[in-house]
Amino acid sequence: MSLQQALEDCLIDFDRRVLVTDLLEEYKLTYKEAHEKLEAYIKQQENSSAVKYEKRFVVHGMLENDEQYTIVQGDDKLKEWLSKLENSQYHLYSVEVAGGSKSAAPIFKPMHNVEVKLAKLEQRSTVKPQTNGVSNGVHKPAEISKPSSSKEEPSKPDNNAEEQKKTPPSEQKSKAKATTAKKGSIGSFFAAAPAAKTQPAKETKAAATKPAAGSMDNFFKKQPKSSSSQSSSIKKEGSAEEKNTSIQLFAEESEESSDEEEKLDKLRRNVIGSGDESDEPDAKQKANSKRRRIVDSDDEEQPQKKSAEKELQKPQKQQQEENEEEESMDVEEATNETFLDDDGFVITVKAKKPKQPVKKKASPTTATAALATATKKKSPPAASKSAKETPKVKQGSITSFFTKK
Amino acid sequence: MATRLNCAYENLSSSFLLTTTDYQKQFCHLYTHRLAEMTRLLTPLALKEWGTQVPIMKLCELRGEQNVQCIIIGTIYKHQAHKPSILRDISEENQLAPQPQRQNYSEPEDKLILEDELQRVRLQGGEFLDSYKLATGIVCAVKGGTDSDGFFNVENLLFLESGPQKPLNVKKEGSKLVLISGLDQLQSHNYVEALNMFQYWLSGCFGNHSEAQTQVRLIVAGNSVRSSAMAHVPTLQVARQQANANDTVQAISQLDNWFASWAKAIHVDVMPGAYDPANFMLPQQPFHKCMFPLAAQLSSFQSVANPYVCRLDSALVVGTSGQNIADLLRSTSLDSSLEALRCTLKWGHVAPTAPDTLACYPYISSDPFIMKECPHLYFAGNCEKFETDLHVGSDGKRTRLVCLPSFSKTQSIAVIDLATLDCRQVKFSMEIE
Numbered sequence: 001m002s003l004q005q006a007l008e009d010c011l012i013d014f015d016r017r018v019l020v021t022d023l024l025e026e027y028k029l030t031y032k033e034a035h036e037k038l039e040a041y042i043k044q045q046e047n048s049s050a051v052k053y054e055k056r057f058v059v060h061g062m063l064e065n066d067e068q069y070t071i072v073q074g075d076d077k078l079k080e081w082l083s084k085l086e087n088s089q090y091h092l093y094s095v096e097v098a099g100g101s102k103s104a105a106p107i108f109k110p111m112h113n114v115e116v117k118l119a120k121l122e123q124r125s126t127v128k129p130q131t132n133g134v135s136n137g138v139h140k141p142a143e144i145s146k147p148s149s150s151k152e153e154p155s156k157p158d159n160n161a162e163e164q165k166k167t168p169p170s171e172q173k174s175k176a177k178a179t180t181a182k183k184g185s186i187g188s189f190f191a192a193a194p195a196a197k198t199q200p201a202k203e204t205k206a207a208a209t210k211p212a213a214g215s216m217d218n219f220f221k222k223q224p225k226s227s228s229s230q231s232s233s234i235k236k237e238g239s240a241e242e243k244n245t246s247i248q249l250f251a252e253e254s255e256e257s258s259d260e261e262e263k264l265d266k267l268r269r270n271v272i273g274s275g276d277e278s279d280e281p282d283a284k285q286k287a288n289s290k291r292r293r294i295v296d297s298d299d300e301e302q303p304q305k306k307s308a309e310k311e312l313q314k315p316q317k318q319q320q321e322e323n324e325e326e327e328s329m330d331v332e333e334a335t336n337e338t339f340l341d342d343d344g345f346v347i348t349v350k351a352k353k354p355k356q357p358v359k360k361k362a363s364p365t366t367a368t369a370a371l372a373t374a375t376k377k378k379s380p381p382a383a384s385k386s387a388k389e390t391p392k393v394k395q396g397s398i399t400s401f402f403t404k405k
Numbered sequence: 406m407a408t409r410l411n412c413a414y415e416n417l418s419s420s421f422l423l424t425t426t427d428y429q430k431q432f433c434h435l436y437t438h439r440l441a442e443m444t445r446l447l448t449p450l451a452l453k454e455w456g457t458q459v460p461i462m463k464l465c466e467l468r469g470e471q472n473v474q475c476i477i478i479g480t481i482y483k484h485q486a487h488k489p490s491i492l493r494d495i496s497e498e499n500q501l502a503p504q505p506q507r508q509n510y511s512e513p514e515d516k517l518i519l520e521d522e523l524q525r526v527r528l529q530g531g532e533f534l535d536s537y538k539l540a541t542g543i544v545c546a547v548k549g550g551t552d553s554d555g556f557f558n559v560e561n562l563l564f565l566e567s568g569p570q571k572p573l574n575v576k577k578e579g580s581k582l583v584l585i586s587g588l589d590q591l592q593s594h595n596y597v598e599a600l601n602m603f604q605y606w607l608s609g610c611f612g613n614h615s616e617a618q619t620q621v622r623l624i625v626a627g628n629s630v631r632s633s634a635m636a637h638v639p640t641l642q643v644a645r646q647q648a649n650a651n652d653t654v655q656a657i658s659q660l661d662n663w664f665a666s667w668a669k670a671i672h673v674d675v676m677p678g679a680y681d682p683a684n685f686m687l688p689q690q691p692f693h694k695c696m697f698p699l700a701a702q703l704s705s706f707q708s709v710a711n712p713y714v715c716r717l718d719s720a721l722v723v724g725t726s727g728q729n730i731a732d733l734l735r736s737t738s739l740d741s742s743l744e745a746l747r748c749t750l751k752w753g754h755v756a757p758t759a760p761d762t763l764a765c766y767p768y769i770s771s772d773p774f775i776m777k778e779c780p781h782l783y784f785a786g787n788c789e790k791f792e793t794d795l796h797v798g799s800d801g802k803r804t805r806l807v808c809l810p811s812f813s814k815t816q817s818i819a820v821i822d823l824a825t826l827d828c829r830q831v832k833f834s835m836e837i838e
Contacts, residue, residue: 021605031610057838058602060611066817067831069602069611077836089612106597116609116617119408121669158470362440 002028003034007041015051017096017103025113035092042095052098061085407614409671412621412823413718414581420773421688421710424767428639432760434769436480436542440522441777443544443565443753444478451476451546451563459548463522467551477557479521479609480541481528483536485510485736489762511537511738519557526551530559541759565753570779570802574719579824581619582717583607583671586626586678586726586786587811590656590663591686599816599833604663606831608670620770620820623671623818625664626786627678627711627726630656632811634680653682657696664700673700676711678726687728687756688712688773712755712774717769720823727787729756730808732763742808743792746785750776750796750804778783780804782821787811791819795830 002024006012012023059081060069071093072081082088082281096103104127337349451461455476462475476808487510516537517528529548546563583602593600602611609617630653636739645797667673677683677692684690692710694701701707701708709715733745737760749755755774759765765774788808795802807819817832 023602023612024610031605032612036660058611060613063832065829067829069606069819069831069833069838071602071835073599073837080835091611105602108593108597108600110662111604111608112666114406114608114670116407116614117408117703118671119411119728120667124702124704207681398739 003029003037007037014097015101017094017106019094019106019109020092022109025109025111028113030115031091038095039092054096054098055092056094057090058093059088059090061087061088371401407609407618409617410580410621413716414622414672415716416709417459417598417714417716417721418710418712420771421689421690421714423690425579430765430767430769432765433765435760435765435772437522437834438768438770439542439754439772439775440480440544442772445480445774446565446568446753446777447544447546447563451478451548451564453512454563455561463816464519464526465629466523470551471488471553473552474548476546476548477519477521477526478544478546479519479525481541481545482518482525483521483537483539483541483736484518486512486514503779507735509735510794511736511740513537513704515625523777524565526557529556529560533561534559540733540736540758542759543752543754543765546719565776566798566802567750567753567779567804568799570781570804571719571721573781573826576669576824579619579822580621580718581616581787582722582782582821582823583620583623583813584626584724584784584807584809584819584821585623586628586658586788586809587632587813588625588629588663589632589811589813590629590660591631591797592813593659596813596816598623598835599812600662602833603812603816604667606833607667621823622671622717623667624713624722624724625673626633626713626724626809627677628680628787628811629660629675629678630682631680632678632787632813649757657682661699663696663697664697664706665703668700668703670724672705674707674709674713674715675727676709676713676724676786678711679728679731683711686764686766687759689726714780717823720781720826721778722782723755723776723783724782724784725755725786727785727809728763730756730785731760732756742788742791743787743794743806746806747785747794748798748807750779750783750806751798754775759823780822781826782807784809784819791817791830793819793828793830 006027012018018038018169019039020031020034023029023038024031027034029037042055046053055075056071056073057078058069059072059078060067061082062068063085068085070081072078082090119386234269272316339347339349341347409511426633448461459474459476462473464477464479467473487507489507489510493573500559515536517534517539518525519528545563546617547557548561548563549557549559551557588600588796604612607620607623622662663675664675675697680767681689681692682696683692689711689785693712694708697706697708700706712723714721714723716722727742730742730745731751731768733739733749734742737745737748739745739748749757753776755776756763756765757774759774760767779798781803782805784807786809788810790808791810792806792808794806796806798804803826805820805828807828809819810817812818815832816834817830819828819830821828
């Protein structure tokens with residue numbers, strides 16, 4: 001549509017300020033054309049109807065050896081500036097209905113319609129700069145989600161049919177798109193490698209990427225499928241072929257962490273489920289969604305927990321038995337105790353948190369230190385619950401505390 | 406649709422691109438190399454100026470002799486009582502709270518010392534020695550003699566004057582260079598109209614069609630993101646820092662859009678500035694192309710180093726984002742940015758106060774700031790106001806000096822005719838009640 005037609009059809013709203021530069025961008029005109037058409041229209045409108053327009057002009061000329069471009073409002077100011085400047089010229093800059101509502105603050109829009117162009121404007125060969133993990137802050141979720149799906153896709157060529165059954169059709173479509181789009185990309189590079197080598201690597205990669213995606217929805221989807229046999233088979237394959245060690249290591253870690261995730265999640269469900277007493281299906285659904293929300297809100301803590309869990313795994317098994325007895329004691333001691341001693345002084349014995357003994361008992365190696373911090377961060381809900389339920393500390397526990405010291 | 410003039414372009418800033426990043430080295434190497442290199446360049450000039458009658462000597466060769474006329478080439482060290490000193494700041498003996506930095510720490514009592522490779526001597530010389538105009542790090546040749554008090558009485562001074570200059574090819578239609586600095590995107594909401602006028606002026610919309618065709622290149626001389634230091638709020642510092650970081654990311658994203666649209670109309674070179682998200686030390690390295698994903702797609706856009714050297718047609722263009730001038734103004738009693746710019750041209754060194762009071766990479770085998778060829782256009786961005794002059798040096802060398810103000814403050818830019826070296830300011834303003 002041309003500017004003339006838009007003006008005739010009253011498609012341009014002059015209640016707000018209309019910049020000539022905006023019009024030339026929209027209707028792909030030169031400034032002169034846009035300015036002339038708009039000026040003619042406004043004159044016509046002012047003559048035919050009683051509508052008054054508030055006009056701003058760009059006046060330019062020379063002022064004390066400097067070139068001056070000034071925006072002025074109204075005809076009086078325009079005349080004043082035209083006389084002030086040497087070799088002065090003017091152009092219409094903006095128009096709005098006089099006395100209308102106050103226009104919004106102007107926003108700077110970069111120009112697209114260029115009157116004087118470069119003779120040779122070339123696009124660089126690297127059309128999409130490879131950010132290598134660094135972005136300018138403009139995140140595009142669609143682009144981020146694509147690579148993850150495309151990574152998953154080639155990683156399980158054998159399980160494709162199974163996956164397609166489980167995934168909703170919308171996801172299937174996107175995956176199909178990803179496979180077609182990925183020709184010639186890094187996926188095809190891996191596909192070109194010997195199949196015997198690539199398959200386990202791809203599987204492990206997929207295993208690694210899934211938890212990285214981090215959403216609990218994916219985790220729930222995965223749960224029924226995530227049998228230990230599958231993970232063990234991956235491990236076996238990985239150990240049989242030790243060439244791509246970095247990926248194997250990553251895969252092992254991720255598998256273990258997912259097991260831990262399962263345990264944690266079961267614990268959480270127990271805790272949340274214990275409060276849920278309704279038997280109706282609707283109520284169950286509500287509770288489910290509630291649970292989801294609660295679990296999702298915990299997602300942010302996942303990376304920390306995961307790393308803590310990794311550190312925990314080995315030492316936990318060894319020390320679990322040793323700590324069991326002490327933990328039960330510590331749980332009992334978890335409240336402050338104030339009493340009068342023989343001399344009449346008030347003595348307060350501060351509650352001892354269940355983690356502290358672990359910290360103290362921990363061997364000086366870094367691994368155990370990490371364990372201590374991890375246990376500090378991750379207080380199992382069951383333990384905290386039991387801590388709340390513990391009765392007031394008995395005299396015997398205090399004495400045992402002092403003897404320990 | 407009209408097209409712009411074609412102009413031969415050569416980027417000569419490769420010496421400012423860091424190939425290694427070793428910050429463990431001492432700065433003495435830089436001074437040593439500066440002295441050696443400039444001594445090599447100054448020796449023939451001194452011989453030409455003062456003849457062979459007066460010998461060029463080292464300080465150690467004087468051996469305490471008096472009234473010996475000689476020429477000594479050395480580096481000036483200006484002893485200033487109030488010069489910022491990190492050692493003094495952290496000195497435990499003083500037990501004082503850190504004092505705010507002075508805007509200017511030049512005083513009449515400042516002492517000038519000349520250092521060569523081995524020794525140093527106090528300079529005195531009345532009218533020949535404008536101590537208030539000199540700064541630490543300048544390499545010069547002094548003619549004079551020692552006296553009984555151990556002073557070197559200066560009779561004359563000689564500077565490099567930026568080496569020889571290639572002649573300009575005069576064309577009928579002179580190419581024009583557009584300079585802008587201090588875009589300060591974060592404050593751009595205060596001058597939207599000026600910015601809008603600027604871009605359509607660049608595009609040749611305001612009846613300046615024919616002139617726009619001759620404009621061949623736009624140089625953005627630093628401080629495009631912000632033109633002042635970030636506000637440091639002691640409380641909620643983490644939150645403030647995060648907000649600042651987000652602001653910067655947003656600003657870069659916006660600038661990317663601006664540059665991408667401008668680069669469709671004209672070649673755009675973007676230099677980093679003192680407050681831009683770039684390295685602090687000079688030479689500042691070009692912005693990474695990932696910072697401008699849209700603009701970087703166009704071959705007409707490029708990020709360049711600060712300082713920036715290029716040749717357009719036959720004109721040699723040298724410029725900085727203004728840190729060198731601002732630092733020189735702090736350590737001397739020079740009146741204006743233009744005088745400071747002129748002095749650096751005369752001294753033959755873009756940043757003489759680096760690395761003393763101006764952060765600079767610890768080069769060990771070169772000093773890239775030495776001006777070995779006299780530029781036709783020498784500019785500094787982010788100055789207080791627009792100033793320009795045609796400096797005529799020895800042998801009729803002509804250099805257009807331009808002090809470019811911050812666009813955020815003055816809404817003005819500079820246009821230089823590369824054939825005639827004429828320069829004018831273009832102002833974009835708004836007079837609305």
